[in-house]
Amino acid sequence: MSKLLDYLNALDTSAALIQAHKNDALQAARDFGLSVDEQVLILHQDRREISAFLDLPFRDFDAIDTTETYFESWEIASDEQAPFEQEVIA
Secondary structure (H helix, E strand, C coil): CCHHHHHHHHHHHCHHHHHHHHHCHHHHHHHHCCCHHHHHHHHHCCHHHHHHHHCCCHHHHHHHHHHCCCCCHHHHCCCCCCCHHHHCCC
């Protein structure tokens, strides 16, 4: 099973992870050990993409909205404003 599901479940139970996710979702995902693909999904926060990746029903992902974080391109891009997928590091 994907570690992404473990991460999402931990967001339901761990105040420390919730705070880390709100402060810096990318770093929290890296620290949790998510793969590059999983990190990108966390940053996109698209419930349909996540449910498809996990092969689980979309209706099970209502809770993801409670951990909303927003990223400006300058927060996650390099000096050249590269897409954030290139910034995600395993």
